[in-house]
Structure formats: structure tokens, C-alpha cells
Amino acid sequence: MISLSLSNVIELSFNSLSYAALLFLLASGLSLIFGVMRIVNLAHAAIFLFAGYIALEFYNIIDGTTSIMPRLMQLIAWGIVYFAWTGLSRISTEARACISLLLAYVVLEILSTLLFGVRLYEYLFPTIAVKSVQKINFFMLSAAIAAAVVMVALGGMFIERFFLRRFGQDTLAQVLVTIGFAFILQDGSLYTWGGDNFIFEKPWPLNASTVIGGISFPQYRAFMIIVAVVVAIVLFFGIERTRLGAIMRATVDDPEMARGVGINTNIVSMSIFAIGALLAAIGGVVGGAFFGVYPGVDFEILPYAFAVVFIGGLGSFAGAVVGSIVVGFMENFGTALFPELSYFALVAPMAIILAVKPTGLFGKG
Amino acid sequence: MKNRWFAFLAAAGLAFAISAGTAQAAKEVRIGFIAPMTGIFAQIGKDMSNGFKMYLEQNNYKMGPLKVKFILEDSTGKPAVNVRKAIKLIRRDKVHMFIGGLLASTGYALAPVADRNKVPYISPVPAADDLTQRKIPKYFVRVGFTSSQNSHPLADYAYDQGYRKIVTIGADYAFGYETIGGFQRQFEARGGKIIKKIWPKLGTKDFGPYLPQIPKDADAVMTLMVGPMSLAFPKQFRAAGFKNPMLGGVTSADEFILPAMGDEALGYVTAAQYSAALDTPKNKAFVKEYNKRYGKMASYYSETDYTAAQWIHLAYKKIGWDTSNPLKFLKALRSIRIDAVRGPLYIDAYGNVVQNSYIRKVQRVSGDRLGLGVKPDSLWNMVIKTYPAVSQFYKWSPEEFLKQPVYSKKFPGCKYCQ
Numbered sequence: 001m002i003s004l005s006l007s008n009v010i011e012l013s014f015n016s017l018s019y020a021a022l023l024f025l026l027a028s029g030l031s032l033i034f035g036v037m038r039i040v041n042l043a044h045a046a047i048f049l050f051a052g053y054i055a056l057e058f059y060n061i062i063d064g065t066t067s068i069m070p071r072l073m074q075l076i077a078w079g080i081v082y083f084a085w086t087g088l089s090r091i092s093t094e095a096r097a098c099i100s101l102l103l104a105y106v107v108l109e110i111l112s113t114l115l116f117g118v119r120l121y122e123y124l125f126p127t128i129a130v131k132s133v134q135k136i137n138f139f140m141l142s143a144a145i146a147a148a149v150v151m152v153a154l155g156g157m158f159i160e161r162f163f164l165r166r167f168g169q170d171t172l173a174q175v176l177v178t179i180g181f182a183f184i185l186q187d188g189s190l191y192t193w194g195g196d197n198f199i200f201e202k203p204w205p206l207n208a209s210t211v212i213g214g215i216s217f218p219q220y221r222a223f224m225i226i227v228a229v230v231v232a233i234v235l236f237f238g239i240e241r242t243r244l245g246a247i248m249r250a251t252v253d254d255p256e257m258a259r260g261v262g263i264n265t266n267i268v269s270m271s272i273f274a275i276g277a278l279l280a281a282i283g284g285v286v287g288g289a290f291f292g293v294y295p296g297v298d299f300e301i302l303p304y305a306f307a308v309v310f311i312g313g314l315g316s317f318a319g320a321v322v323g324s325i326v327v328g329f330m331e332n333f334g335t336a337l338f339p340e341l342s343y344f345a346l347v348a349p350m351a352i353i354l355a356v357k358p359t360g361l362f363g364k365g
Numbered sequence: 366m367k368n369r370w371f372a373f374l375a376a377a378g379l380a381f382a383i384s385a386g387t388a389q390a391a392k393e394v395r396i397g398f399i400a401p402m403t404g405i406f407a408q409i410g411k412d413m414s415n416g417f418k419m420y421l422e423q424n425n426y427k428m429g430p431l432k433v434k435f436i437l438e439d440s441t442g443k444p445a446v447n448v449r450k451a452i453k454l455i456r457r458d459k460v461h462m463f464i465g466g467l468l469a470s471t472g473y474a475l476a477p478v479a480d481r482n483k484v485p486y487i488s489p490v491p492a493a494d495d496l497t498q499r500k501i502p503k504y505f506v507r508v509g510f511t512s513s514q515n516s517h518p519l520a521d522y523a524y525d526q527g528y529r530k531i532v533t534i535g536a537d538y539a540f541g542y543e544t545i546g547g548f549q550r551q552f553e554a555r556g557g558k559i560i561k562k563i564w565p566k567l568g569t570k571d572f573g574p575y576l577p578q579i580p581k582d583a584d585a586v587m588t589l590m591v592g593p594m595s596l597a598f599p600k601q602f603r604a605a606g607f608k609n610p611m612l613g614g615v616t617s618a619d620e621f622i623l624p625a626m627g628d629e630a631l632g633y634v635t636a637a638q639y640s641a642a643l644d645t646p647k648n649k650a651f652v653k654e655y656n657k658r659y660g661k662m663a664s665y666y667s668e669t670d671y672t673a674a675q676w677i678h679l680a681y682k683k684i685g686w687d688t689s690n691p692l693k694f695l696k697a698l699r700s701i702r703i704d705a706v707r708g709p710l711y712i713d714a715y716g717n718v719v720q721n722s723y724i725r726k727v728q729r730v731s732g733d734r735l736g737l738g739v740k741p742d743s744l745w746n747m748v749i750k751t752y753p754a755v756s757q758f759y760k761w762s763p764e765e766f767l768k769q770p771v772y773s774k775k776f777p778g779c780k781y782c783q
Contacts, residue, residue, distance in 0.1 A: 008577045015573030022571075129660070132625035187403070195408030199596040201627050202604075209606045216606030221573075290601075291570035294593045296405030300568055335574035339537075339564060342574075 007215050012332050018221035020328025021228035027308035028320045029279030035315020036252045036272045042178040045302035046185035047277050051152050051284030052293035053193050055144040059133040070126035077123040138203045148281045156277030160270045190295050199292035313363025393432040394688050397454030399465035402439035415659050416667030420674035428678045429686050444474040451478045461688050469493035469539050476502040485691050489669040494543045495771050497717035506698050507717045508673045510638050512540050513547025517759035518722040518752035519636035520551035528584035530560045535589035537564040544589040544614040546772025558781040572601045589614040595622050603629040620664040623744050633727040639665040639707040640725045642745040651706045672705040717757045724750040
């Protein structure tokens, strides 16, 4: 047990808030997807990691260290695959189209390797050499966030449309599919970008700190808090105060009725999954400059995101806000005060809250 | 149909068995190598195996008249898998020795396997002190380093810089305790004071809970970070407004992560048995060649495995390429002195390597000053002082050193903590 001075408490509280902000970016998406679609998305943290890598590659392309050519070739290769698949599935069933496409690929791969020494999979799944970029400006950071968000949202729509939708409300299948994607994204990043550890430089003015009354406040931590607050406000008003939000809530509360009044619930589900992934992506890019992008960070941070949603209540927006603040403070003060018991300091209050109110602080039902 | 497949498989199996049999008849040395090839440590595993393979490739997989059969096994970074793979290498591949392992816990797990099966285990990376101090296995030689080996001279260096009050912050596990413990013992023996010891959890991402505890008036901070923590700590430390000089253990700023670091690392002083910036013809040739083959900066992981291969080669040469007696081989390994990439090396009576300890300072080198064809303005661990022939016991006699318990979270205790 260590005694804390007033300045220590202020500094720790500021650090707790900034950590809570990062957790909120991660947990709000998880909570949204669960609240609306009843899907426990175990791939959520892997998406967070993936977004960090996309931002890293983006910086490298702008910097000129990596060429964009492999990505363009990949786009063309997958375009061909897509057209072949749609063509085949029109004349036969989807399953047969898949199998024949796979067989055709194997034959082509062998032929091209033997005849031309060209390996097709290197075009479908290129490996990209990336390096840590030292000079990043504010424009690059915003553009990287935008790029990662777009890519990841598209990926999220793909996962929902082609995989999750097939399983409806089968929880076990959902868990298996999402954990499967977690591993695919994890190993896919390892394959594509290699296993070196990276961290982004922060753009000016986020790389400095402000000293007030002898206590220094790192500006990047303040930036994380601002991003989280902006995201929270947009989310809150988007869900509670707009027509789109009303459609979303209607889809959640009574999907059949919603379909009855002419809402396309399929598109709504897909968009919600995409928004959830997008939130993780913002977290991934913002977190990438704070604690780095490296294999394994996803499964390290996932338990914290779950702690947030369990404490706050699954699916509740207010729960995600309060939950991340609770976890942020418990993690920081618990670790500072009882370094030996830091995991206990986080999990024990969670257990108590769940024992008293099993649905979490703001959970429904 | 099914039967035919079985027959085919059986025939194929038989063919393999026969070819394996004939291969054994030729004079060959089989070397098993265990490193993480998948999972979160995959890149470190590649650096390790690349270093070893580079030596073998340069010698066309031959050690004198012996043909080298190199068998690489993926450990996924878990001690239990390491043990399983070691047993597979011993029973199925009948290896003459096995090499590898990454974490200290892996070293402790693999050493008994070596003793039980009477197959030598050579450890280039696992650094747990006690493997060559209080619990010495018979079939074990360490060609890497002990955790505290570089900390003792670093403490001397720190004291000579005029630092008197130092705060330590080290990852909360054995490698951290031993590195920080060694530093504290020597620093306080000289008359310095460790005024605070902070132990962040292994894998800490946000140092927010720990940074406010660091007194701003400390003369320096001594860190032991591993993996991604090494990248995050200096950034968050400097961003929080700390100006104190940073000292560190081997992994705090080694070449594995240095290319990913930025200006925050400038002036970071760390101690290690190797630096890629070492200004010797041997090292320059090594770094250049490694960079050409793998497109990467050589790290201590690659150097120590390259040297392990060289060491094995020289040991076999000494005993006339005799692969039949593991104890004879181990004796040869322990008795030779080699002139390695990182400097002159030999093994002490306890099975650990005695080597130079380099005090290195992170500096930005403009242009291609080292002539290695690396991008200008990269960060390098420039060697600013060399402590020659540092043993794991430093200035103490082994008997005196071993009277104390192994360094831990509780030992040495913090006498001057506020």
C-alpha cells in the first residue's frame, strides 16, 4: 500500500480518464453490436488490431517506404474471383460455385507455378513490408483514421453479410464464427505485416505535454479523451435523436414489426455491425500511437473490453460510458495502490456488481 | 480403394524409413532447433533461427566432414510445447543436441529434458540466472547471457556518471527481478541508493498507474522492458514530461525494437553483450550480410544463435568430429575460447559464457557512417564503454556470489525506499 499525494491523485485521475476513453472506443462497438444484434463479437479486438496495421500501412504508403502496387494487384485478383463466383453461382448453387472455384484455383495455381513460376496466392494475399514511421502530421493521422475506418467497416459488412447472417440467433455458431475471424485476422496480420512491434509517432501538437501547477498532462491523453467524447456525443444523438436511430431501435425491439412497416432489417443489421467495427477501428488507430501495434495486443485488451460491458450492462450506451470510466479508474488506482493485487482490484468490484445486479449497472432485463 | 491408399501410405512410410536409415549411416550431425514460428513471438523466433541458419548456409550445411541436418520446430512460445517438441526431436529425429527456447521459464522447462535423455541443450537466449548458478543441469551450456550479467557493469557505469539516487522500473517477472536485482546490488555496493522500485505487469500497455509514482528529482531511471513495453514506455515517459536520463537492461532498447523507436529513445543507455553498431570488421560483415539476406537489422537474438552455431562447429573440430559421445562434446564446448562476432568468449566453470559487456547509447547516426547500406539517420546503439570479460559473478568470487539467494522481487530489499 502506497500513500498518494494530491498531485499524484490528480495525475492518476487524468490517466484513468484517458485510459477509460480508449476503453470506451473499444467497448462501445462491442456493446452496440450485442445490444442491437445479440451477437457477442469475439473478433472485436482483432478488428482493433487490424485497423492499427491498416493505419501503419497507410502511413508507409504516404511516406513512400511501401508501394501501393501489391494492394492494387490484390484488388484486381479479388475482383476476378468475385466475378467468377457471381457468374458460377448464377448457373448453380452457391456451395457448388464455391467448390468449383476452389478447384479451379488449385489447378490454376499449380499450372502458373509450373509454367511461369508465378505464385497466384502472392497476388491474393500479398505480404507488405512496413516500418515505423517517424514523421506524422495531423492530416496524416486523420486520413489514416478515415482509411482504417472505411476498410474495416467494409470488412465488417462482409463478415455480417456472408457469415453471421446465416446463423440467425444461434449463439454457439456466432461465437465460433467470431472467434474464428479473430484468429484469421490475427494470423492474417502476422502473415501480411510480419511480427515486428510497431508504434506510431504522434503528430504535433499531440507529442508534448502541458504543465499546470507542477503536474504534467500529456496532450495525447487529452486527445484520446476528446475523441471519445466526440464519438460518444455522435453515437448518443445518432441513436436517440435521429430517424436513422429510431429505425435501428425499432429493428432491435421488434424485428418482425419493423419489417412489417417497410424497414429493410438486413441492411440495418449490416450497418450496425459496420458501425461497431468502425468504432473499434478508431480505437485501433488512436491506441496504435499510444501503446503500439503488435501481435497479441488484441487478446490482451479483449478482457478489459468485456469487463467494461459486463459492468456497464450489455447493450447499454450509458453502461459503456460508465463501465469504461469505472474500469479505467479501478485499473489505474488499483495498480498504483495495490500493485500485487492489480487484477484482483479490477475483477473483485466487477464480481460484486454482477452479484448484486447480474445484468450490469445499466443492463436491461 | 481405401486399402490401396493404405498400401500406398505404408510404402511411402517404408521408403522414408529406409532413406532415414541410410542418411544415418553417412556421417551426419542432427541439430534440433526450437523457436516460436507462430504466435505473438513469431518474429523473434525468425530472428533466432535466421541467425543460426545463416551460419549453416555460409558453411553449406557442413561442419568439416560432418553433414548438418537442421530440424526446426515451432514452439509457439509456450514452455509446455517446447518440452513436447524437444522430446519429439530426441525420440523421433534422434538429434545430437537441441538449441533454442526464448523465455526464462522455457529454459527451466527444457534443461531437465536434456538431463533425463542425456542429450545436450545449448541455450542462446533463455537467461534465467539459476540455470548456471544454483541449479546447474549436467547436459546444459549457456552461450547467451544471464539476466544480471550486464546489470552489474551498468551499475558501475551509472555510479561513475555521478548518479546517486535511481528509480527502477522493471517488468514484473523473473527476467525483470534478476536484471534489476543485479543492478541494485552493484549500485548500492558502490554507495548509490535505489530510492524506489516499481514493477509494472508484464505486457503493460498504459503506464498511467506507474508514471505518477516516479519521483521527478531522481538522478536517473533504470528500466527493464520487454517486447512492446519497450516501445511504449519511453514514449509515455517523455510525453509525461520526465527529463531524467534513462538506463536499461538488454531488451529495453535492443535492435529488435530499435528501428521502431523515435526521438524519445535518444540518449537511452543500455548494457548488453552485443550491439549492431559494434565497430569491428567481424561485426560489420555480419550485420551487412544479415541485412542483405533478411532485410533486417541484426539483433542480439540473431547474433547469439549465429555464434552458437559457430561454437558447435569449433567444438566438433576439437574432438575430431566425433558425434558419438555427448559428454565429450559438452566438455569440448566448455573448454574452447572463440573469437565471435560480439567479441572473445569462453565458458566458465558453471556453464555460462564470459564475455564483453557493452554500454550502449542510442544515437542518431547521420548518413551511412557505418557503411552498412542502412537508411541514413537511423537510430543505433553506439558503444560508449566496454567492460571486458564480464562473468556472471562480476567482481565477486563464485562462492561469495552464490551465498546470497537468486535475485527476486524481495531480494535485494529496498533499504532506501521512501
